[in-house]
Structures are given as C-alpha cells and as structure tokens.
Amino acid sequence: MHPIAERIQREFPEGLVQAVEWRGDLAVTVTRKALHDIARFLHDDPSMDFDYIVHVSSVDWPDDEERFEVVWEFYSIRKRHRIRLKTRVPEAECIVDSLTDIWKGADFMEREVYDMMGIRFRNHPDLRRILMPDEYTEGYPLRKDFPLQGKGWRDTFEFLNEAQG
Amino acid sequence: MQLDDQRTTVYKVDPGRPETESLPLVRTEELLLNMGPQHPSTHGVLKVILELEGERITKSTPVMGFLHRGVEKLAEEGTYHQFIPHTDRLDYVCAMYNNFAYCRAVEKLMNITVPERAEYLRTIVAEVQRIIGHQFWLGTQALDIGAMTVFFYTFRDREILLDWFDELCGARLTTSWYRIGGVERDFTPALLSKLRAFLDYFLPKIDEYVVFLEKNRIWVARTKGVAVISAEDAVNFGLSGPTLRGSGVDYDLRKYEPYSAYPRCEFSVPVGKNGDTYDRYWIRVEEMRESAKIIRQCLDQMPAEGPVMAEVPSVTLPPKERVFTNLESMIQQFKLFSQGFDAPKGEIYCGTEAHKGELGFYIVSQGGGKPYRLKIRAPSFIHMGAFDYMSRGYMIADAVTIFGTYDIVMGECDR
Numbered sequence: 001m002h003p004i005a006e007r008i009q010r011e012f013p014e015g016l017v018q019a020v021e022w023r024g025d026l027a028v029t030v031t032r033k034a035l036h037d038i039a040r041f042l043h044d045d046p047s048m049d050f051d052y053i054v055h056v057s058s059v060d061w062p063d064d065e066e067r068f069e070v071v072w073e074f075y076s077i078r079k080r081h082r083i084r085l086k087t088r089v090p091e092a093e094c095i096v097d098s099l100t101d102i103w104k105g106a107d108f109m110e111r112e113v114y115d116m117m118g119i120r121f122r123n124h125p126d127l128r129r130i131l132m133p134d135e136y137t138e139g140y141p142l143r144k145d146f147p148l149q150g151k152g153w154r155d156t157f158e159f160l161n162e163a164q165g
Numbered sequence: 166m167q168l169d170d171q172r173t174t175v176y177k178v179d180p181g182r183p184e185t186e187s188l189p190l191v192r193t194e195e196l197l198l199n200m201g202p203q204h205p206s207t208h209g210v211l212k213v214i215l216e217l218e219g220e221r222i223t224k225s226t227p228v229m230g231f232l233h234r235g236v237e238k239l240a241e242e243g244t245y246h247q248f249i250p251h252t253d254r255l256d257y258v259c260a261m262y263n264n265f266a267y268c269r270a271v272e273k274l275m276n277i278t279v280p281e282r283a284e285y286l287r288t289i290v291a292e293v294q295r296i297i298g299h300q301f302w303l304g305t306q307a308l309d310i311g312a313m314t315v316f317f318y319t320f321r322d323r324e325i326l327l328d329w330f331d332e333l334c335g336a337r338l339t340t341s342w343y344r345i346g347g348v349e350r351d352f353t354p355a356l357l358s359k360l361r362a363f364l365d366y367f368l369p370k371i372d373e374y375v376v377f378l379e380k381n382r383i384w385v386a387r388t389k390g391v392a393v394i395s396a397e398d399a400v401n402f403g404l405s406g407p408t409l410r411g412s413g414v415d416y417d418l419r420k421y422e423p424y425s426a427y428p429r430c431e432f433s434v435p436v437g438k439n440g441d442t443y444d445r446y447w448i449r450v451e452e453m454r455e456s457a458k459i460i461r462q463c464l465d466q467m468p469a470e471g472p473v474m475a476e477v478p479s480v481t482l483p484p485k486e487r488v489f490t491n492l493e494s495m496i497q498q499f500k501l502f503s504q505g506f507d508a509p510k511g512e513i514y515c516g517t518e519a520h521k522g523e524l525g526f527y528i529v530s531q532g533g534g535k536p537y538r539l540k541i542r543a544p545s546f547i548h549m550g551a552f553d554y555m556s557r558g559y560m561i562a563d564a565v566t567i568f569g570t571y572d573i574v575m576g577e578c579d580r
Contacts, residue, residue, distance in 0.1 A: 022511045051492035052416070053403040054516065055547075057540040059529050071540075073514055073527070077400060077416050084514065095545055105403030116237075131230035131579055141238055142538075148242050 002026045004048065004083055006034055006120035012038055035087045036097040042074060042083065043102045050083060053099075056109035058117040060144045067091040072099060072106070087125040089119055098124040116142040195223070200564060202231050208305070208568060209575030213552070215561065222564065225556045227549050230520020232579040240539035244483070245271050245345060248539070253339040255541065256577040258301050259520060261294035261330070263577075264343035266517035269424065269524035271345045273515045274508055277482050279425075282471035283347040288426040289360070289463045290333070291341065292456040296367070297326050298520035298572075299449045299456075303374060306446070306569040310387050315377045322370055329359055346481035347474030361464065364457050369450030371453055378446070388443040392555045392567045402551040405544050406522025407448045408571055412440035418518035430462045442570040452520070464552060480506045514542075521545060521572050545571065547579035 001009070005011040005019035005028055015034025020027045030038050054073035061067060066088035072082045089096050097107045098121035110121045111130040118140035121127055127135060138151040200214040210231035216224040236255065240248050252267045253260035272279065279287070285412060304319035327337040333348060333356055334342040342349050352360075378384045394404070399412040409416055417434045419427045437444025437452035475481050482501060483494035508530040516525035522544030529538040548571035556567050 023276065023513050025510065025513055051397075051400050053401075054514070054523070055525060055540060055542040057527050057528060057538075059538045071527070073542075077414060077421075080421055082514075084512075103403065104398070104401050104554070105547060105550055108546065109403075112546070129230075131233040133230070141235060146238075148238060 004028075004081065006153060007047070008038060008041075021052055025084060026082065027086060029086045029088070032087050032089060032096055035085070036099065039072070039085065039099050039102055042085070047079075049076045049079050052077050053103040053105045053109070054082075056099075056106055056113055058113045058119055058142070060117060060142065062144050064088075065090065068094065068117060070096055070113065074103075094118060095120040097122050100124055115137075116140060118143065121156055176397045187190065190265055198561065200561075202228075204321075208573055209578075211549075211568070211573070211575055211578070213564065215556075215564065220293075220560045220562075222556050222561065225553050225564070227552050229421065229546075229549065229575075230579050232575045234580065237539055237541060240536055242258060242396050242512045242535065244502065244534045245508065245536065246297060246502055246505065248345065250339065253341055254576055255543065255580060256519070256521065256524075256545070256574045257300040257338060258574055259294050260338055260340045261290050261342060262298070262517070262519040263524065264341060265291050266515070266519060266524040267526055268343045268345050269517055270513065270515035270528055273513045274511070274528055274530060275345070275477075275506070277346050277475050277477055277480060279347055280472045282351075282468050283473040283475075284426045285463045285467040286348050286352065287343065288430070289460050289467075290348075291425070292459045292463075292519050293326055293329070293360070295456045295520040296453050297323050299453050300326075300447060302520075302569075302572045303446070306566075306572075307378060307384065309565050309569050310384060311379060312381055312384050315374055318374055318377070319369070324364055325366075329356065329363070332356060332359075342422055344474065344482055346477060347472070350485070351473045357464070360460065364461055366373075368454065368457055371450060375450060385443070387563070387566055388446055389441060390439070391442045391559060391563050392570050393439065394442045394551065394555055398554070399440065399551075402554070403547045404522065404551060405547070406518070406520065407445045407452065408522060408536065408544075408548055410448050411437035411442075411445035413438055418516055418523060421573045422516070424517070426466075427459070427462055429466060432462075442566055449520075507534065508532060508536075519544065521574070521577070522548070524577075541577075541580055542580060544579045545573040545575070546580075548573060549578060 001019060002021050004026060008028060012034050015030050015038050017031060017039045018029040028140055042048045052075040054075050057071040059069040068089040069086055070089060071084060071086050075082050087096060096119060110124055111127060113119055114121060114127055115129045115132050139146055196217040197216055198215045199212060200215055202210040212228040214226040215222050236251055239251060249264055255263045276294040298322045300319040307315040330340055331337050332341050356511040373485040394412055396412040396414050399409045400414060413436055415434050415436045420434055432455045435448045437448055478497055483497050487494040488498045501505060510532050512529040514525055514527045516523045524544060525542035528536050531537040556564055
C-alpha cells in the first residue's frame with residue numbers, strides 16, 4: 001500500500017474504504033462521514049501538506065447503489081506528491097461536505113460539480129449554478145441519463161418540427 | 166496665469182428648490198454595476214457584477230457560462246482520437262498546448278511511450294505556442310490598460326509564428342497537430358530554417374516590447390501593486406502558471422514533473438516577488454526568452470531523423486502515406502476513428518504546464534473506445550474563482566487589469 005494511504009488508514013481506520021494506485025496515481029476512497037476530517041488532515045499534517053487544490057470533479061455511475069462519486073485532487077507543492085480523494089454519494093441523499101473552508105479554490109469547482117451533476121455541498125458559501133443559466137430547470141447535463149442533444153429547448157424550435165412533418 | 170473671474174460662469178441655485186440644511190450634500194449608497202458580457206476587455210463573454218462604493222469594488226460576482234458548449238459531455242460520446250479537435254476550441258488562442266495536454270493524458274492512460282524525435286518536435290511546438298500565447302497576452306493586456314502601441318508589435322511577430330503553424334499543419338489557430346502517440350507530421354527543412362531565423366529575429370524584439378511598457382508611467386502605475394495576492398492565498402485558490410509564480414511560488418510542472426523533452430533542456434523558471442500584475446507581466450516576458458532558449462536547445466539536440474509516431478497499431482494512427490497505399494493501414498485508420506481503441510479500465514489525471522497555468526485532464530475509462538468521463542481542469546476557470554478576492558478594494562478600472570492578469574480565455578473557462 002502507498003505510504004500516504006497507509007498513514008490515512010492509521011489515522012482514520014473507519015474512514016478509508018479503498019486505496020488504488022494505478023499508472024502512478026494514488027486514488028483514495030473515503031466514507032462520506034469522514035471526508036471533511038480526512039481532508040483537513042491532508043491539508044494540515046506536515047507530512048501530508050496538501051496545500052494545492054488541483055480540481056474537483058464528479059462521476060455518475062447510474063447502476064451503482066451509491067450513484068455519484070465526487071473527486072478532489074490535491075497536490076503538495078513542498079512535498080511534490082499528489083492524491084485523489086474520492087467519496088460516494090447516493091442519489092437519495094445527494095449531499096456532501098464542502099471543502100471550501102480548507103481550500104478556497106474549491107468554491108467555484110464545487111459549484112461546477114453542483115451545476116453539472118446536481119450534487120449539493122454542505123456549508124458551501126454560495127451554491128448556485130455557474131455555467132448553466134441560473135433559471136435552468138431541465139436537470140444536470142453531465143448525468144448519464146441527460147441526453148447529449150439537450151432537453152426541452154430543441155422541441156420548441158418550429159422549423160425542426162416542420163421538417164419532421 | 167490668473168483665473169479670469171469674468172469668464173467663469175456662476176451657477177445659481179434653482180429657485181424652485183427650497184434650501185434646507187437637512188438635505189445631505191452627498192448621497193452615499195452601494196451601486197451595482199454590470200460589467201460585460203459585451204465589454205471589450207472581458208476577452209470574450211464574461212459578465213461581472215460589481216458592487217461599488219464610490220469607485221471602489223466591495224464585492225464582485227463573476228457570471229460565466231456564456232460560451233458553455235458542453236465539451237465534457239461531447240467527449241463522452243466520441244472516441245479518444247475524435248476529441249483532439251475539440252481541445253482546439255478550449256483555449257482557442259493556444260490550441261497546440263491543449264492538444265498536447267490532452268494527448269499526454271491519453272498516453273498516460275494507454276501507457277504509450279512517444280519516440281524521441283516526436284518528443285522534441287512536441288516540445289518545440291509547445292514552446293512556440295507559449296511564445297504566441299504570451300505575445301497575445303502582452304498585446305491585449307497593454308491595449309486594455311491603454312498602451313496601444315505594443316499590440317501592433319506583438320501581433321506583427323505573432324503573425325510570423327501563426328504563418329509558421331499554417332505551413333506546419335494547415336491551420337493557424339485550430340491546429341490539431343498533436344496525435345495520441347506522437348505528432349501528425351514531421352518538420353520540413355524549410356520549417357526548421359524558418360524557425361531558426363525567427364529566433365534570431367525575435368530575441369531583440371522582446372526588448373522592443375519592453376521599452377514601450379517599462380518606461381511608460383501609465384503602465385507602471387496601473388500594474389504595480391494591482392491585484393496583489395500572497396503566496397499562501399494563491400496556492401490555496403489553486404492558481405497556477407504565471408499567476409501563481411508572480412507571488413513567488415516556483416510551481417511549474419515542466420520542472421516539478423518533467424515531461425517530454427523538458428528534462429533535457431536547461432531553462433529557468435522566472436518567479437516574482439510582490440504577487441502583483443507587474444510581476445506577472447515580467448514573468449511572461451522572461452518566459453518568452455526562456456521559451457526561445459528551450460526551442461534553440463531542442464533544435465540542436467534533436468535526433469536528425471526517426472519516427473514521429475509510436476508504433477502501437479492498436480492505438481496510434483498509421484502514417485498518412487501508408488493509409489493511401491496499404492489496405493491494412495487503411496482499415497486500421499478507419500477502425501481507430503470509428504470505434505476507437507480499447508482503453509483499459511482505470512482513471513488518470515495528467516497535468517501539463519500550458520502558458521496560462523496547469524491544464525489537466527482527468528479521464529475515467531470503463532474500457533472501450535470512449536472515455537466514461539473526461540474532466541478538464543481549465544486554469545482560466547480556476548483563476549476566475551479568485552477574482553472576487555483579488556478585486557476587492559480596487560477601482561473599477563482595475564477590474565480590467567485583473568481579468569487580463571489571469572490571461573483568461575472564455576472558451577477554456579466555460580468549456
């Protein structure tokens with residue numbers, strides 16, 4: 001096991017679900033409950049020192065019991081190591097702790113995840129849509145059940161309906 | 166000269182209005198100002214709602230997404246090869262570096278090693294693109310702030326490089342020259358000599374740009390001490406590239422996680438001190454010089470000949486001349502573009518130091534020819550996250566400087 005993952009397991013024996021190392025990338029899946037504490041530990045502990053936030057992303061797995069996966073990626077500029085922190089979120093209770101209080105950069109990135117995938121973040125200072133219009137109600141475009149050609153608006157184009165007869 | 170009392174007009178108080186002392190002479194209230202989306206300095210379509218107290222910004226709320234095209238969704242519907250032209254349209258000013266970052270990510274996913282000559286070609290073109298990006302930035306930033314002349318000088322030299330791209334791949338902006346596992350075609354001898362000639366021509370020109378700005382009081386007054394961010398805050402916000410290095414953090418992926426031919430080149434990473442717009446300007450100018458240095462070293466070290474594409478028939482494209490003459494190659498090309506290659510199950514993140522900052526691709530593969538999820542870590546978007554923090558307390562006119570200092574391009578910001 002990767003030394004960073006080992007350390008997380010030692011500190012949070014119940015928090016760690018899985019640690020995978022593939023192509024040199026370390027990905028650690030943690031429980032939703034322990035996420036914020038582990039993130040705080042990764043940021044504050046001098047041997048971890050993950051001071052730089054790389055990106056926040058999300059993946060939709062419609063067939064899984066816990067449908068969504070939220071992904072944070074951190075880097076340590078002093079230690080020069082990288083970690084990917086993941087947690088699973090069920091569709092019924094689609095909310096996860098925000099990490100904006102630790103990394104301020106997470107603000108916009110988490111808003112984008114909310115906008116695109118519909119995952120809400122607890123304690124986020126300003127959780128609104130960011131790329132889609134504020135009044136957009138057709139759903140969350142990056143979910144797998146959202147059609148590629150979009151929803152709603154296309155049907156209202158008269159010339160399209162005429163062509164289809 | 167004395168003021169001529171006779172010629173100054175004395176305005177009398179309107180007799181219809183009662184003169185009471187209870188009326189306040191100055192009315193203060195917060196003012197909301199919509200800046201953009203059609204403001205010329207927003208580099209595309211970005212709107213910022215500024216809350217003002219007098220001319221000071223107390224809060225700013227960026228409104229983005231006017232150029233949102235759903236590139237990440239489109240990526241899930243096409244094969245890996247088919248996504249390369251989409252990356253051109255992210256940061257449309259610097260398409261080559263987007264291609265490069267994307268191809269590197271897929272190569273990491275597929276575990277492909279690129280031939281040595283191709284690595285050098287890639288580095289050279291990436292650095293040419295960096296020069297173009299910084300020239301473009303310098304010209305437009307100076308134009309926004311009010312120094313118009315530099316724009317003509319940088320764009321004159323940028324034209325030479327764009328014509329060079331045109332000769333290289335047939336397009337000036339939407340290049341799509343990088344391929345997964347290598348590059349589309351090799352340099353011709355004419356291209357090589359033109360590039361060498363450009364380097365000799367270009368280095369003195371940088372001093373020419375600088376003269377217009379460093380002796381210009383308006384430029385110095387409008388950049389020094391504007392949009393200051395400390396190193397801790399810049400790191401905490403996830404800023405990257407010159408925007409971060411201006412604050413004194415030497416985070417550069419070319420040095421931190423060396424890739425391509427960079428480890429074989431000697432170059433330094435300019436780092437600022439004060440974290441203001443002026444330092445970031447200085448860094449970008451110095452980076453142009455460093456890029457020229459890297460290109461020259463690559464041209465000297467590059468193996469004289471060799472393949473420019475990795476030989477992994479299940480993933481990489483066959484050379485074009487074989488496609489037209491050889492049946493197997495044609496089938497290979499057709500299959501790769503229509504079905505794609507079979508990627509292993511897994512996920513990777515690969516960051517590349519583009520001229521704006523860290524451009525990264527996070528790819529989740531479930532096997533098969535299409536990415537299951539592709540996330541673009543766009544530096545412009547992440548820099549906008551710090552806009553509110555960096556603009557507070559500055560004047561309205563400084564908002565223009567702050568847009569510029571990030572070097573934002575909305576195609577990349579909104580994706």
